[in-house]
Amino acid sequence: MKKTLAMSLMLPLAAIAKPVLTVSTYDAFAADWGPAPAIEKAFEAQCDCDLQFVTGESSIGLLRKVQLEGDSTDTDIILGLDTNTMELARETGLFATHDWPQDALELPVEWSESTFVPFDYSIFAFVYQKDRLATPPTSLEALRSLPEDVKFVIQDPRSSTPGLGLVLWVKSVYGDDAAQFWADAADSILTVTPGWSEAYNLFLQGEADMALSYTTSPAYHRIAEGDDRFAWAPFAEGHQGQIEVAAALKSSDQPALAAQFLNFIVSPGFQDAIPTGNWAYPVIAMDMPENFDVQPRPEPFRLADPKRVEAEREAVIAEFLSAIGQ
Secondary structure (H helix, E strand, O other): OHHHHHHHHHHHHHHHOOOEEEEEEEHHHHOOOOOHHHHHHHHHHHHOOEEEEEEEOOHHHHHHHHHHHHHHOOOOEEEEEEOOOHHHHHOOOOEOOOOOOHHHOOOOOOOOOOOOEEEEEEEEEEEEEOOOOOOOOOOHHHHOOOOOOOOEEEEOOOOOHHHHHHHHHHHHHHHHHHHHHHHHHHHHEEEEEOOHHHHHHHHHOOOOOEEEEEOOHHHHHHHHHOOOOEEEOOOOOOEEEEEEEEEEEOOOOOHHHHHHHHHHHOOHHHHOOOOOOOOOEOOOOOOOOOOOOOOOOOOOEEOOOHHHHHHHHHHHHHHHHHHOOO
């Protein structure tokens, strides 16, 4: 009697259960102050589903996790890979292709891709405080010959996306002379931190005059904190960028829902959350928040070829580490 009653009570719940779409992403994206809560609300309003974000410390860690889990993984989509890790992901053979509306994009480079859907982009730059550094460098060339009392902090390219972006930036400008650039700049490097947050906190604490960060970092200080002392230094050689992407796993048991989410990525419902949620640039044309683009976005936008990155990653990193004595 009790079992029959329990089953009768469970049937209505089963009947109204919604399909679950699981998106794996990095911690900051899914944080309460990140873009995920707004995106979840907007997507669930149109999908009649349960969108769930699961997190890890890095997108590479998430990729390794689904590799180990294989077809048993609960993940349907990985969101947070970028153009410097895209080929590494593609080589796993885990990801499905999808026909999504690429004509909706507005990116600083051409994009033709059936597996990876871009959801935002960022541009690396050295950020400083205008009241502390009156004459910031205006080029990579100036960065290698700073006054002795000016120090900057950067991130390790083995563990940090900005760190890898910087060594690729220098390599794209100096080629075979990149090692000499790093040897010349080494005395100006306060330290090399494992990740962005450690480096930026040292800068905020006054330990360094500049930190490798993003052109959107000053926008955060202006909009979120009401502090307009921060700026990024425009470099004559142009600035390296990264485009963040999402892709659906072939093993997903919700392929139609995953495809719907990938389409949703390039719509206002997703993109509206990017500028002041992920503090990055959206990938479609839209009005930006007031005080976001106080400085013009740098040109040219330098983007490393993903296939070349994968082929040369280890050599470029080893060159950097050797040149600075690590």
